[in-house]
Amino acid sequence: MLHDLQKSFADVALTNSVEALLPHVATPRGAIERRLGVYHANTLNSLIDVLSAAYPVIQRIVGDRFFQALAKDFIKTHPPQQPTLFRYGDALPDFISSFAPANDLPYLPDVARLEWTRVEAYFAADSAALNPERLAEVPAEQIADIKFSVSPTLRLLESDVPIFTLWHVNQPDQDRVPEIDFSHPESGFVLRPAHTVMQRVVPMETLIWLRALTSGETLGTATELALTHENTFDLQNTLRQHLVDGTFTELYL
């Protein structure tokens, strides 16, 4: 049966378990295990490269050898379920949480979430930013009723650890890692306004405001929620900044 042979071959490629396939192979026994090893190495190394491209900051933090071990364990337990490999690796952050050797780096899963979020934003659909004049045309008494649709590249992040700072200090051009307060929480967003992915740390009240708008609340309700959290929330400046960033794509009344 073709399916059974293919299953056996896939086991060779992913885990190097060769026993089930051997009876089907005509190549002489002496040479065959090494040849099957080529398929295993091709599969494993190419998938490690895929994860390495998606998670350069994690790789820099833990080092190449640790990252290889992490990637190999992940590939074994979470092989790709579809062939579009820029979507492979979304489950790595959760996997890191359960990966015992990473237990003494409790910030690692959230930094990985930020990296995956950037990958998602990079490949998300294009959209044009809302023209600020649309907002200027809204009568003052209706401003609170505005609802926005947001860019398909927008991702909101909230963490108990300084993920954005950790990401920044682990960029290739940073050769000296400064002192970091690992207990400092950070929230923020990732956005791809045109072709470059950007990210910004924002205060918790701004994240609350963005989260409300993203889930379809009116500008009035979102602003009340933000003010409840922090009564110095500055609506005008925050709104202006997000119009510049291109966070919103359309407004409705």
Place this chain on the structure above:
Amino acid sequence: MSDFASGTPSAAWIEIHSENFFAAGGPRIAQLEQVREHYAISCHGVGLSLGSAQGVDADHLSALRTLVDRFEPGLVSEHLSFSVVDDIYVNDLLPLPYTEEALVTVAQNVDQTQERLGQQILVENPSSYLTFVDSVLTEWDFLTALSQRTGCGLLLDVNNIYVSAENNGFDTTAYLDGIPGDAVGEIHLAGHSLEGDGEDRLLIDTHGDTVADPVWSLYKLALEKLGPRPTLIEWDTDIPDLEVLLGEGETAQRHIDSVSSSEGSSRVA
């Protein structure tokens, strides 16, 4: 790819790995739009898994159709191999046993693909490091039958023929004599590496080096038998300076020109 977005390098067409452009948007798609303004595009897939016993994936076909509609490639190609089993994707082009069951499976999958895309596809011979006891057909007879049953064209990878022949002990001339020349719509060339010697000797299809001399000879023989064909140099790992790559392309073009009776309609990418 940024070199090609400006349209400066001389190349007849640009071949992309289809799956790399399955995104909804973003910089890669935008860059391909720019490349498209200067060059024809060929979509070369690595993930459809035409050999899968479970059939080809409908979502994957839809994504490919979207790409084809958007970039209107001159050619669409895939491999005679499988990479999906029980909904797990193995990121390699695994060879098939050449049996009647496999032929029926691949033919169904090719039919479905051509129907969904509304156009013919080319199917490429794989490189392989082993053969199966179950096989009853040679690879060239399998490809011939597949082309006859489905109307698909063939993408002849001359490096793969050489690598597989050296590893598995078949005659490259019999291969070239055995395939239906009219079905061949494109040729691939690439570099390979040699590991071990004696019984351990193994050629590995790396796409990471210049084209080897015996492969150039086989390419020359293929062109003499088939006539000129559009030819692509594949180089995916350890990518050299663009000049080295273009130099390989010029060598291939000289071979094509030497077999072209009138003006050479076939070009090197």
